Amino acid sequence: MTRRVLVTAGASGVGHAMAAAFDAAGYDVWVTDIDQSALDILPDHWVAHRADVTNEADMSAVFQAVGAAGGLDVLCANAGVAGPTNAIEDIxxxxxxxxxxxxxxxAFLAAKHAAPMMKSARAGSIILTSSTAGQYGYPFRAPYASAKWAVIGLMKTLAMELGPMGIRANAICPGAVEGPRMEGVLAREAAAKGMTRDEVYQGYASGTSMGRFVEAQDIANMAVFLASDAARLVSGQVIAVDGHTVNPDPKL
Structure with missing residues (x-):
């Protein structure tokens, strides 16, 4: 039987890579996003919904549609924003x-509305996108780091609460991911610190033992693994896909 996955913020970036990877693995793919123009150019066989993940009415409508289609096997609660780059007193x-x-x-609203369907099936995989900022902190990015730490706390709680019903929960912590979103972060940090974009980029890369950024596909591959039967007893875990962070705040 074909499995169904829902990816929030699935029309671009890491979310799109996740959706494509699940598609390649044989899943029925559903995505939400707030960018209608990006939704309009997704593959025709993906089910796309314009939805704001912070609006419960939007999310409830999406999950009602998923339930009517037969339920949900995998949730990738992936939506995120970088937030402001400022000293704490200026935020x-x-x-x-x-x-x-x-x-x-x-992430909370997605999990809230996925849980009843997964409980009914007594099976499911919930994958939350956190960040290495949720493991180490992130200077000048207090809102983002705080939220990503909280995502890990949410995941740990979901794993404990839903595990008895056969539902697994895990968090992926990407490091610096190549792409337009990270380019925006680099530009803002360069401006805040009086540095060039390349200096900030090298600072991030040098903070990992592998000396490089990761690709969206690396995150997607981990999501597909965590959803698979090969990971049937992997739950409550924080898994970094970051090239091994050895210094989360390299001196730039």
Whole structure:
């Protein structure tokens, strides 16, 4: 029987790579995103919904549709935003709340609405996208790091709460991922620190033992593994896909 996966923020970046990897693995793919133009160019056989992960009405409607289609085997709660890059005293409260809302509330709402279907089936895999910022902290990115730490706490709780019903929960912690989103981070950090983009890039890369950024496909491969029967007893785990961070705050 074909399995079904839902990927939030699945129309671009890491989410799109996840959706494509699950498609290649034979899953029925559903995605949500707020970018309608990106949703419009997804493969025709993917089921796409425009939804704001911080809006419970939007998320409820998506999961009702998934339930009507036969239920959900895998949830990839992947939606996230970088948030502001500023010293703590310069971070606006509204900017803090907006960052936490997408990164944490979005994961909570997705898990909240996936859980009843998975409980009914007494099976399922919930994969939350955290970050190495959720393991080590992240100077000048307090809202993002705080939310990603909280995502790990949510995952650990889900694993304990839902495990007796055959539902697994894990968190993937990407390091610096090549792509447009990270380019924006590099530009903002360079401006905040009076450095060039390349200097900041090399600082990130040198903070890993493998000396490089990761690709979206690396994250997607881990998600497919965690959803698979090969990982049937892997739950409650924080798994970094980051080239092995050895210095989360290299001196630049």
């Amino acid at each position: 606006d409260l509204d900017a803090w709340r907006a960052c936490v809302a997408v990164n944490l509330d979005g």
